[in-house]
Amino acid sequence: NAGVTQTPKFQVLKTGQSMTLQCAQDMNHEYMSWYRQDPGMGLRLIHYSVGAGITDQGEVPNGYNVSRSTTEDFPLRLLSAAPSQTSVYFCASRTASNQPQHFGDGTRLSIL
Amino acid sequence: EDQVTQSPEALRLQEGESSSLNCSYTVSGLRGLFWYRQDPGKGPEFLFTLYSAGEEKEKERLKATLTKKESFLHITAPKPEDSATYLCAVPGPSSGSARQLTFGSGTQLTVLP
Numbered sequence: 308n309a310g311v312t313q314t315p316k317f318q319v320l321k322t323g324q325s326m327t328l329q330c331a332q333d334m335n336h337e338y339m340s341w342y343r344q345d346p347g348m349g350l351r352l353i354h355y356s357v358g359a360g361i362t363d364q365g366e367v368p369n370g371y372n373v374s375r376s377t378t379e380d381f382p383l384r385l386l387s388a389a390p391s392q393t394s395v396y397f398c399a400s401r402t403a404s405n406q407p408q409h410f411g412d413g414t415r416l417s418i419l
Numbered sequence: 420e421d422q423v424t425q426s427p428e429a430l431r432l433q434e435g436e437s438s439s440l441n442c443s444y445t446v447s448g449l450r451g452l453f454w455y456r457q458d459p460g461k462g463p464e465f466l467f468t469l470y471s472a473g474e475e476k477e478k479e480r481l482k483a484t485l486t487k488k489e490s491f492l493h494i495t496a497p498k499p500e501d502s503a504t505y506l507c508a509v510p511g512p513s514s515g516s517a518r519q520l521t522f523g524s525g526t527q528l529t530v531l532p
Contacts, residue, residue: 311462340519349524350463350506365519397462404510407453408520410462 309333313398313411320388320418328383328414330398338401339381340365340408341373343394350397356381357404388418423509425523432530435496440526442507443489452490453520454483455506463506497530504528 314329332339340355342365352365356375370392372384381400385392395415399408422445432438444452451470455463467476469485476483480501482493492505504527508520 342522347524350508350520350522352519355519399462405451407465407468408463409465412460412462 311398311400311409311411313396313414315414316412317415318417320385320416322388322390322418324388326385326388328385328396328398328416330381330383330411331379332381332398332400332409333379334400334402334409335378336400336402336409337378338404338408339375340399341371341381341383342397342399343367343392344397344413345394353383353396385416390418392416393418423507423521423523425505425507425526427526428524429527430529432494432497432528434498434530434532437493437495437497439494440492440505440528441489442492442523444507444509446509446511449487450510452485453508454490454492455508457504457506457525466505494528497528499530499532502528502530 311332337358341353342350344350351367353371354365354373356362359375359378362373362375375381395413397410397413399410401408424443426441453468454466456466457463467483472487474485480495484491504525506525508522511519511521
């Protein structure tokens, strides 16, 4: 059971570079979300999707883009990396809005 | 605005020393409360869902309870392998039926042998 798979596990970028964090789930979940986790801040929602072709902004969306062309994949794009985006990024999925989320193991991103 | 506050931020216990973690929330109309466990370098792992005041759920040495204002995660006779960060989360208001979760900052539990 793969569950939620995130790649890469680690990444170092320079300020101004762009990149895409990949997230894939094999549970046929409609709902997918991206969070960032910073010390003392807890998990904060960046963007989410309630199905293929449908995305919306969360609490901290600035500097990030998402798209959802398939049920399985939900990539997160950093447009122009900034040191403030240094964080651990988690992708999650769930079957419905009142069901628990299943998380990937995260991408640890450092922006120099 | 929905808020979720967890206390204490950190807790150190001796093996076998029972204790409780607290999660208090301010939401208009609770639509469930989730508890997660997070190990270092890993994503949060789902533990329990509680939907109504008075509800209790148990799993091994853990028991979660819910009142109208807060939830407790009771740990009975903990072992070193229970060391982790415990997170609670509540769904927000329905917005396009998304009900995204608001997470607390977590309690970092260390159980010493």
